[in-house]
Amino acid sequence: xxxxxxxxxxxxxxxxxxxxxxxxxxxxxxxxx
Amino acid sequence: xxxxxxxxxxxxxxxxxxxxxxxxxxxxxxxxxxxxxxxxxxxxxxxxxxxxxxxxxxxxxxxxxxxxxxxxxxxxxxxxxxxxxxxxxxxxxxxxxxxxxxxxxxxxxxxxxxxxxxxxxxxxxxxxxxxxxxxxxxxxxxxxxxxxxxxxxxxxxxxxxxxxxxxxxxxxxxxxxxxxxxxxxxxxxxxxxxxxxxxxxxxxxxxxxxxxxxxxxxxxxxxxxxxxxxxxxxxxxxxxxxxxxxxxxxxxxxxxxxxxxxxxxxxxxxxxxxxxxxxxxxxxxxxxxxxxxxxxxxxxxxxxxxxxxxxxxxxxxxxxxxxxxxxxxxxxxxxxxxxxxxxxxxxxxxxxxxxxxxxxxxxxxxxxxxxxxxxxxxxxxxxxxxxxxxxxxxxxxxxxxxxxxxxxxxxxxxxxxxxxxxxxxxxxxxxxxxxxxxxxxxxxxxxxxxxxxxxxxxxxxxxxxxxxxxxxxxxxxxxxxxxxxxxxxxxxxxxxx
Numbered sequence: 001x002x003x004x005x006x007x008x009x010x011x012x013x014x015x016x017x018x019x020x021x022x023x024x025x026x027x028x029x030x031x032x033x
Numbered sequence: 034x035x036x037x038x039x040x041x042x043x044x045x046x047x048x049x050x051x052x053x054x055x056x057x058x059x060x061x062x063x064x065x066x067x068x069x070x071x072x073x074x075x076x077x078x079x080x081x082x083x084x085x086x087x088x089x090x091x092x093x094x095x096x097x098x099x100x101x102x103x104x105x106x107x108x109x110x111x112x113x114x115x116x117x118x119x120x121x122x123x124x125x126x127x128x129x130x131x132x133x134x135x136x137x138x139x140x141x142x143x144x145x146x147x148x149x150x151x152x153x154x155x156x157x158x159x160x161x162x163x164x165x166x167x168x169x170x171x172x173x174x175x176x177x178x179x180x181x182x183x184x185x186x187x188x189x190x191x192x193x194x195x196x197x198x199x200x201x202x203x204x205x206x207x208x209x210x211x212x213x214x215x216x217x218x219x220x221x222x223x224x225x226x227x228x229x230x231x232x233x234x235x236x237x238x239x240x241x242x243x244x245x246x247x248x249x250x251x252x253x254x255x256x257x258x259x260x261x262x263x264x265x266x267x268x269x270x271x272x273x274x275x276x277x278x279x280x281x282x283x284x285x286x287x288x289x290x291x292x293x294x295x296x297x298x299x300x301x302x303x304x305x306x307x308x309x310x311x312x313x314x315x316x317x318x319x320x321x322x323x324x325x326x327x328x329x330x331x332x333x334x335x336x337x338x339x340x341x342x343x344x345x346x347x348x349x350x351x352x353x354x355x356x357x358x359x360x361x362x363x364x365x366x367x368x369x370x371x372x373x374x375x376x377x378x379x380x381x382x383x384x385x386x387x388x389x390x391x392x393x394x395x396x397x398x399x400x401x402x403x404x405x406x407x408x409x410x411x412x413x414x415x416x417x418x419x420x421x422x423x424x425x426x427x428x429x430x431x432x433x434x435x436x437x438x439x440x441x442x443x444x445x446x447x448x449x450x451x452x453x454x455x456x457x458x459x460x461x462x463x464x465x466x467x468x469x470x471x472x473x474x475x476x477x478x479x480x481x482x483x484x485x486x487x488x489x490x491x492x493x494x495x496x497x498x499x500x501x502x503x504x505x506x507x508x509x510x511x512x513x514x515x516x517x518x519x520x521x522x523x524x525x526x527x528x529x530x
Contacts, residue, residue, distance in 0.1 A: 002255060002256070002257065005101070005255075005257050006101065006244060006255070009101055009104040009105070009107070010104065010315065013104075013107055013108050013111070014107070014311045014315065016111070017107075017108075017111040017114075017307055017310075017311055018304075018307060018308075018311070020111070020115060021115065021118075021303055021304055021307040022304070024115065024119045024303070025300055025303060025304065028119070028123075028300055029300070
């Protein structure tokens with residue numbers, strides 16, 4: 001079974017999603033938008 | 034089980050009715066709830082609207098047959114959500130306030146110089162047609178669920194489902210829709226987190242054993258491309274990731290951004306929205322996989338979630354499941370019937386007849402339109418033309434191709450001409466329809482070529498035509514300082530448009 005695949009699909013990608021959102025929010029706050 | 038479900042229906046109806054009391058009796062009140070929604074309501078409502086019965090019925094069927102590889106939809110949706118909340122929403126909200134736009138169609142009509150209203154009517158027709166397809170899909174999903182869980186006539190299940198939702202929409206308009214969406218969204222979250230967690234941890238031996246069992250049933254279920262190889266695999270991945278590309282331009286989701294209170298609402302809403310999409314996509318994927326383990330030989334995978342629920346759960350909990358599925362269905366159906374009604378009653382009718390209707394007449398026209406649309410969707414659903422999964426994807430792709438690239442170009446540029454917009458709105462869906470009916474669709478989801486061709490057509494036709502007025506409106510909007518248009522008036526005075 002391809003364990004790395006399962007980690008990527010169910011853990012890594014979701015975490016990246018949150019991180020990206022938080023980063024973009026932080027950038028928007030800094031830009032004062 | 035029926036008691037729980039009945040309680041859910043009563044609660045939703047009451048919430049819808051109460052929401053009606055607080056909104057203004059104007060078109061702005063009926064269609065955008067006076068632009069008074071904060072981050073939680075905006076985000077959960079957008080999410081619940083976006084996530085239809087498809088997630089419990091169609092997407093679960095997809096992962097039942099194809100396995101973990103359907104999770105490749107998630108990065109696409111994450112990208113789509115990020116695009117919506119950071120690239121589209123802030124500008125759309127601001128420009129929507131500046132132009133007093135009540136819908137996506139209204140925005141396009143006012144953003145581009147459209148004196149005769151051809152653009153408005155075309156956009157409204159495209160919206161209405163694809164929404165009817167999607168609404169029919171929702172009713173089909175309702176029928177699948179009800180007939181599996183209780184011994185109820187399929188046709189009546191469909192008709193009563195339609196009637197119930199139209200009921201609360203008629204009473205309260207957009208505010209009812211948003212607040213019932215929020216209720217429905219919360220129920221969906223509880224089920225999409227609780228059910229997989231309970232099943233995998235307590236009934237199926239934990240995570241490791243669960244995936245091991247899946248591999249034992251069929252190795253493609255844990256493969257990275259669902260068993261496809263070569264060009265088909267590439268198409269499979271592209272199509273899966275491409276689903277999320279459809280996010281910008283979906284009229285019912287854009288409506289949430291137009292109705293948000295202010296910029297802060299959009300920013301706060303984005304985190305809630307990201308949480309939503311991750312939980313919902315993962316949850317539905319696991320639902321299908323769990324179903325495959327528990328009932329590996331279902332003849333119609335679209336029945337997996339209701340079948341597994343009655344098989345495995347206590348009847349009270351099965352009632353909650355029934356409520357959650359209906360929540361998903363109704364939240365989307367209600368939003369789409371609202372927007373489709375607006376397209377027809379406000380956009381098409383007013384433009385064609387050039388009559389000035391007073392507010393009371395518009396309310397009545399809107400309500401009659403709503404009932405008619407519900408009836409048409411019911412007939413389409415009863416005809417059994419296509420399954421839930423296919424119809425929803427078709428509608429999603431058609432609307433994305435018609436409006437996605439166009440909206441982005443209008444929000445960020447001043448080069449789109451009225452003719453370019455018209456070309457995109459027509460050609461995009463035509464490509465989608467042609468692709469679906471050709472053999473190409475086995476390789477790649479029809480949204481991908483639809484969006485690409487639409488973007489190119491809007492660009493090319495805009496370049497070749499002249500439309501100074503649209504460019505001027507664009508310049509005016511792009512030049513105004515970011516916060517100038519963000520003041521919210523609680524009861525905007527509407528002179529007739």
